[in-house]
Amino acid sequence: MVLQTALLIGLVIFSVLAILLKDLLKSAISLAAASLLLGIIFFRMNAPYAGVFEISVVAGLITVLFILTIALTGGGHDVRESKLVNWVFPLVFVAFIVIDALVMKSLLGKVPALPSGTEAGVFGDVLWKGRTLDLVGQIAVILAGVFAVLALFRKRDKHD
Amino acid sequence: MTNTWYLYLFFAAALVFAGLLGLLGKRSLIKLFIAIEVIAKGISLLLLSTGFAKASILTAQALVITFIVIEVSLVATALALIINIYRQTKSLDIRDLAKLKG
Numbered sequence: 001m002v003l004q005t006a007l008l009i010g011l012v013i014f015s016v017l018a019i020l021l022k023d024l025l026k027s028a029i030s031l032a033a034a035s036l037l038l039g040i041i042f043f044r045m046n047a048p049y050a051g052v053f054e055i056s057v058v059a060g061l062i063t064v065l066f067i068l069t070i071a072l073t074g075g076g077h078d079v080r081e082s083k084l085v086n087w088v089f090p091l092v093f094v095a096f097i098v099i100d101a102l103v104m105k106s107l108l109g110k111v112p113a114l115p116s117g118t119e120a121g122v123f124g125d126v127l128w129k130g131r132t133l134d135l136v137g138q139i140a141v142i143l144a145g146v147f148a149v150l151a152l153f154r155k156r157d158k159h160d
Numbered sequence: 161m162t163n164t165w166y167l168y169l170f171f172a173a174a175l176v177f178a179g180l181l182g183l184l185g186k187r188s189l190i191k192l193f194i195a196i197e198v199i200a201k202g203i204s205l206l207l208l209s210t211g212f213a214k215a216s217i218l219t220a221q222a223l224v225i226t227f228i229v230i231e232v233s234l235v236a237t238a239l240a241l242i243i244n245i246y247r248q249t250k251s252l253d254i255r256d257l258a259k260l261k262g
Binding site: 001005008009011012015016018019024027028031034035038041042045046047049050053054057058061062065066068069070072073074076078079080081082085088089092093096097100101104107108109113119121122123126127130131134135137138141142144145148149152153 | 163164166167168169170171173174175177178179181182185186187188189190191193194195197198201204205208209211212214215216217218219220221222223224225226228229230231232233234235236237239240241242243244246251252253
């Protein structure tokens with residue numbers, strides 16, 4: 001439990017760093033580190049498939065996409081961020097953490113547990129047989145993403 | 161619900177709030193998108209921890225995998241949009257998009 005809490009604290013720290021750091025490249029790498037920690041948390045919660053997806057897709061592919069975009073757009077040095085935000089963000093965030101802790105402490109044991117059905121079978125059965133409609137939706141979303149990227153990067157002809 | 165679930169709920173809420181603060185305060189388009197990613201991390205942590213607490217981890221994993229696939233599709237499309245916006249305006253500043261001129 002101590003290790004899990006340490007991983008969760010690390011996840012929040014890297015996520016906050018990803019938002020606060022000025023350099024976009026360092027932000028993207030912080031986000032990848034946060035994803036890596038989240039993947040390890042998933043593994044420790046007996047969810048190896050979700051952990052593998054989190055580490056390979058989110059920490060790997062999405063980071064590559066972010067770094068590629070940062071390289072293509074020149075690092076975004078022209079954007080002048082508000083200096084006030086750098087002061088206000090940590091203060092408001094710490095205040096929220098305190099309120100969050102107090103709320104969770106007061107809620108402890110008060111949320112009624114709904115009856116949970118026992119799960120049978122293996123992950124493959126649940127994914128392919130139990131969530132068939134989701135998979136159709138996933139295929140539609142992937143195709144929509146592919147067509148959107150193709151449309152956005154199409155070559156302009158002479159008439160444009 | 162178990163006490164562990166409240167711990168996960170606490171951290172998931174912290175992640176979502178950090179992302180919302182980033183969305184409110186930052187001006188770079190890529191930073192805004194990183195904030196959205198942080199919110200997505202909080203949501204996937206909440207989904208899986210609820211499945212873990214309710215002893216239905218397999219369904220939660222299937223949902224998280226669906227969520228991750230949708231997230232990748234969203235990231236690819238949004239980053240392609242950001243690159244196109246940069247080509248048009250030569251800037252990643254969100255305030256430049258307020259000028260609705262051709």
